[in-house]
Amino acid sequence: MTKYLWRVEEVAELLGICRSRVFGLITTGELASVKIGKSRRVPDDAVRAYVAALAREVA
Template sequence: MTRILHPVSEVAEQLGVGITTAKALIATGQLRSVKIGRARRVPADALHEYVRRLDAEQNGTNAA
């Protein structure tokens, strides 16, 4: 089964950044997340949205 919510440590690994950077992306709203109890999780589609937005910004295209 494919996971639909990822812990921040896994998100950092998938994006190839440190945990501090992943937490900063969440804190600034650049990466959407949800809270379940005390745990912060990132929806799988939020990772794809973030990468599409980065690509669009860096290549001068519109993010869809």
């Protein structure tokens, strides 16, 4: 089963950063997210795109 949406806490764990940094990335638009009710979720493809963008910066 593929996971389409990640909780902010899960994204923080995946990226090895703190939860507040993930919210900061969302606020600045560097990481896309969606709101479902009162919950904020990050699409899997947004996490992958963010990591790919970081890799391009290094190259």
